Amino acid sequence: MFCYQCEQTARGTGCVTRGVCGKSPEASDLQDVLVHAAKRLATRYAGVAAAERPASLAPMLEDALFVTVTNVNFDTASILEKIRDVVAAAGATAAGVAVEAPEDTLLAWSRDSMIASRKASLGDDITGLQELLLYGLKGMAAYAHHARQMNRADPVVDAFMVEALAKLDAGVATVDELLALNLKCGEVTVNVLALLDAAHGDTFGKPTPTPVLMGHVPGKAILVSGHDMVDLKALLEQTEGKGINIYTHGEMLPAHGYPELKKFKHLAGHFGGAWMLQQREFPKFPGAILMTTNCLMQPFEEYEGRLFTRNLVAWPGIAHIDGRDFTPVIEAALAAPGFTDSVKTGEHLVGFGHDAVLGAADKIIGAVKAGEIKHFAVIGGCDGTEGERSYYTDLGTTIPNDWVILTLGCGKYRLLGHDYGTVAGLPRLLDMGQCNDSFSAVKVALALADAFGCTVNDLPLSIVLSWFEQKAVCVLLALLHLNVKNIRIGPRLPAFLTPAVLKVLVDTFGLKPVGEVDTDLKAMANAA
Ligand code: FSO
Ligand code: SF4
Numbered sequence: 001m002f003c004y005q006c007e008q009t010a011r012g013t014g015c016v017t018r019g020v021c022g023k024s025p026e027a028s029d030l031q032d033v034l035v036h037a038a039k040r041l042a043t044r045y046a047g048v049a050a051a052e053r054p055a056s057l058a059p060m061l062e063d064a065l066f067v068t069v070t071n072v073n074f075d076t077a078s079i080l081e082k083i084r085d086v087v088a089a090a091g092a093t094a095a096g097v098a099v100e101a102p103e104d105t106l107l108a109w110s111r112d113s114m115i116a117s118r119k120a121s122l123g124d125d126i127t128g129l130q131e132l133l134l135y136g137l138k139g140m141a142a143y144a145h146h147a148r149q150m151n152r153a154d155p156v157v158d159a160f161m162v163e164a165l166a167k168l169d170a171g172v173a174t175v176d177e178l179l180a181l182n183l184k185c186g187e188v189t190v191n192v193l194a195l196l197d198a199a200h201g202d203t204f205g206k207p208t209p210t211p212v213l214m215g216h217v218p219g220k221a222i223l224v225s226g227h228d229m230v231d232l233k234a235l236l237e238q239t240e241g242k243g244i245n246i247y248t249h250g251e252m253l254p255a256h257g258y259p260e261l262k263k264f265k266h267l268a269g270h271f272g273g274a275w276m277l278q279q280r281e282f283p284k285f286p287g288a289i290l291m292t293t294n295c296l297m298q299p300f301e302e303y304e305g306r307l308f309t310r311n312l313v314a315w316p317g318i319a320h321i322d323g324r325d326f327t328p329v330i331e332a333a334l335a336a337p338g339f340t341d342s343v344k345t346g347e348h349l350v351g352f353g354h355d356a357v358l359g360a361a362d363k364i365i366g367a368v369k370a371g372e373i374k375h376f377a378v379i380g381g382c383d384g385t386e387g388e389r390s391y392y393t394d395l396g397t398t399i400p401n402d403w404v405i406l407t408l409g410c411g412k413y414r415l416l417g418h419d420y421g422t423v424a425g426l427p428r429l430l431d432m433g434q435c436n437d438s439f440s441a442v443k444v445a446l447a448l449a450d451a452f453g454c455t456v457n458d459l460p461l462s463i464v465l466s467w468f469e470q471k472a473v474c475v476l477l478a479l480l481h482l483n484v485k486n487i488r489i490g491p492r493l494p495a496f497l498t499p500a501v502l503k504v505l506v507d508t509f510g511l512k513p514v515g516e517v518d519t520d521l522k523a524m525a526n527a528a
Contacts, residue, residue, distance in 0.1 A: 001028035002115050004495040005135055006070040007468045008384055013495050021071055022298040029107060030079040031068040035134065036110035037086040037095065038064040042165030044094040050159055058158035059148055060089055061165065065141035067312050070469035071275070071295035075314035113169075122173055128496040129178035130168055132473065135496070136185040137164055139474030142293070143192040145312075146436060149230040150199040157195070160188040179504065186481030189474040193439035197354075200437075204229060205259030207351040207433065212256040213269035214346040217245060220338035221287030222329060223271055225249035225278070227436050228292035229261065231310055234324040235290065236264040244287075244333050247271040250278075250295070251410050254433040257351025270348070274383035274413035282307070286339055288332035290321070294469065295410075306332050348416060352406075352430035354443040360426060364404075365451050367424030368460070374402040375525065376448070376461040378441050380432070381411040381475075382468030388491035389414060392466055394517045396420075396429075404428055406444065409435030411466040438475045442482065457485045462524040464488045464514060480509050486527060490514030 001023075004014035008021065015021075019028060038061050045053050064086050067073045083106060087095045097109040111117055118127040144157050164181055172178060222244055224232050232255055236246055245268035248255050253270050255261045272281040275295035282289055283302035292310045299307050299318055308329050310321045319328060357364075367373040379396055383389065392414035396405060402423055407415055412431060420428035432440040441463075449456045465476065467489055479487055486509075493502065493513055505511040514520060 001025040003028050004115070005131070005138075005470060007382075007492055007494070008386070009495050012492060023074055024076070027074050027076050027079060030076055030083065030103075031073075032114050033106045033110045034064050034079055034083050034086065035068055036113045037083050037090065039113065039165045039169035040095045041086050041090040042162045043169045044090045046162055046166035050155060053162070054089075056089065058144070058153060058161065060086060061161050062141040062145045062148065063312060065138045066145045069138050069142055069294060069471070071297065072293065072312055073314045074296070074298075075316045077316070078314045078320075122171075124498045125175065125500050126173050126178065128498045128501055129175065129182065130172070131496045132477075132494075132501075133164060133178060133182050133185055134168060135470040135473040136182060136189065136477045137161060137474075139469075139471035140185065140189050140192050142471050143189070143196050143436060143474070146227065146293075147192065147196045147199045149228060150203045152195050152199040154191050154195045157188055157192045160184065175504075182477055183481050185474060186477030186479070189478040190439075190442065190481065193436075193442070193475075193478065196436055197439040197443075200229065200258070201353075201355070204233070204261055206355045207254065207257035207353040208259065209349055209351040209356055210257045210262055211347045211349050212248075212253065213344060214348055215269055215342070215344040216247065216271060216339045217268055217342050218339050219268075220244040220333050220336070221247060221268075221285065222333045223247045223249045223282075223285050223287060223289045224252050224292065225275070225289065226292030226294065226310070226313065227251045227434050228311065229255050229258070231290070231292040231324065233261060235326050235329070236261065236267060238326050239266060239330060239333075240264065242330065242334075244330065245269075245339075247285075249289075250275045251434045251436075252292075253348070254350045254431065254437065257353070257433070273416075274410040276383060276385045286337045288329045288336060290326070290329050306336055308332070346417065348431070349427060349429075350431045350433070352427075352432050352440075353437060354432075354440040354447075357406075357430060357432070357440070357444050358447055361447065361451065363424060363426065365448075367426075368452075370424075372402065372424045373404055374400065374460060376404050376406060376459070377524065378406045378408075378445075378461070378463045379411070379415060379466075380406070380408040380435070380438075380441070381466035381472050382435065383410045383413050383466065384468045384491070386491050389466060391490060391514055391517060392464070393418075395464065395520065398517055398521060401428070404430065406430050406432055406441055408432040408437050408441060409466075409472075411435075414466070435471055435475070438478070442478070445484075446482075456482065462486070462488070462527070464490075464520075466490060467494070480505070480511075484509075486510040486512065488512050488514045488520065
């Protein structure tokens with residue numbers, strides 16, 4: 001195996017014996033085979049007019065890529081099944097391998113497209129740029145998959161997925177073409193983020209500021225993690241009147257802000273912190289646990305019998321729910337003890353999507369003009385295990401009181417538990433939602449730039465990203481496509497970006513690694 005697609009990659013260079021995430025070498029190799037199969041399938045249809053392509057093509061490519069995103073699927077049997085589906089859809093002749101080929105043959109078939117082979121033949125820079133594009137596509141695939149759960153699709157996104165995968169299959173190998181494709185990936189990411197934003201708003205109503213109980217109440221309980229709010233709604237419907245309370249976990253926290261979800265009285269509160277605390281927190285949850293999407297970690301014995309995976313998420317031996325009949329989850333919750341006491345560790349305000357924030361635009365613009373609000377800091381992205389991520393907590397708590405902090409993604413957990421107070425009558429910490437809601441930050445930045453008659457780069461606004469997996473990669477590409485400059489990213493730079501490629505990004509976009517909090521804060525204030 002060789003995998004360096006996420007931030008926690010071993011020694012900052014690549015996982016080679018087993019994933020830090022818990023991915024086995026066999027699962028890792030099969031994921032590479034699945035990506036290769038997706039590239040072959042894309043090639044099969046790249047020359048076919050979009051209208052003539054089968055309707056199953058786009059969702060199949062999306063799912064093939066989403067399966068390989070960090071912390072989604074660790075189950076070799078399920079990955080192998082997906083490989084065979086994709087090869088069958090490409091056709092044995094176009095794919096170049098038989099559908100029923102044994103694993104060894106599949107590995108040999110895809111060997112030349114593996115990172116190690118390309119590093120040897122094309123060098124680290126080109127391989128890294130190809131992988132940057134692939135990871136951007138994986139992120140885009142995840143967003144497109146979410147939108148498709150609400151029956152939304154965008155032909156521009158579907159077409160780009162085919163075009164870009166086919167280019168990768170053909171071995172596109174010039175720096176200029178790869179940079180252009182990466183920026184195009186960023187452009188199309190804006191489309192998919194807008195699509196998902198509209199789908200969420202239309203399906204669940206527009207989020208509004210809502211306080212969430214961080215704690216629990218007595219009663220049977222189900223914990224819902226991941227990002228899929230369609231699953232959450234189905235579960236809320238199926239548990240209504242059954243005496244079971246539903247709690248959000250991790251990236252599901254923003255669900256409480258949506259009218260069509262918060263109307264369920266048994267959506268009782270939020271349990272736990274960000275994804276990487278699950279092995280410590282899940283044993284303490286006295287009910288069933290449903291993992292709708294990433295981030296899944298290796299389950300511990302204390303809760304593996306109460307854990308369920310859904311859709312593309314899988315771990316060998318863990319019960320998987322096909323479709324949206326959650327009866328097994330409900331039965332497991334009823335069999336578990338549930339909570340016997342009430343605990344409130346705090347309250348967190350969610351629901352500051354672009355509608356809510358821009359609803360207060362006049363107030364915000366007035367406060368900026370009056371000097372009451374001096375600066376906006378977008379601090380968001382992903383959380384992770386590394387100690388260096390305390391940078392984000394230190395940054396959030398050091399930021400002056402006349403700055404507004406916009407946050408999103410599970411990176412927000414680094415900011416919770418501190419009283420930020422208010423500025424100009426607004427909370428200083430505005431939670432814009434999941435990482436899937438990155439569009440809100442883009443929309444607010446563009447609207448402010450419009451109101452002040454300047455570009456986003458001229459606003460008193462700084463963006464500090466915490467990255468972990470591939471959705472963060474496509475969001476970064478989207479910001480670069482929008483020509484947003486001086487973005488800070490951390491806690492570490494991606495292993496797949498070589499010094500030469502980084503130099504291009506630094507020279508063109510002023511992209512910088514996070515540094516020391518005080519120095520960074522001064523630089524942000526001075527750039528305004
Ligand atoms: Fe976090 Fe995981 Fe949302 Fe990621 S739960 S880390 S960017 O997969 O998806 O923010
Ligand atoms: Fe390693 Fe991340 Fe790949 Fe897992 S996803 S194998 S942790 S680089």
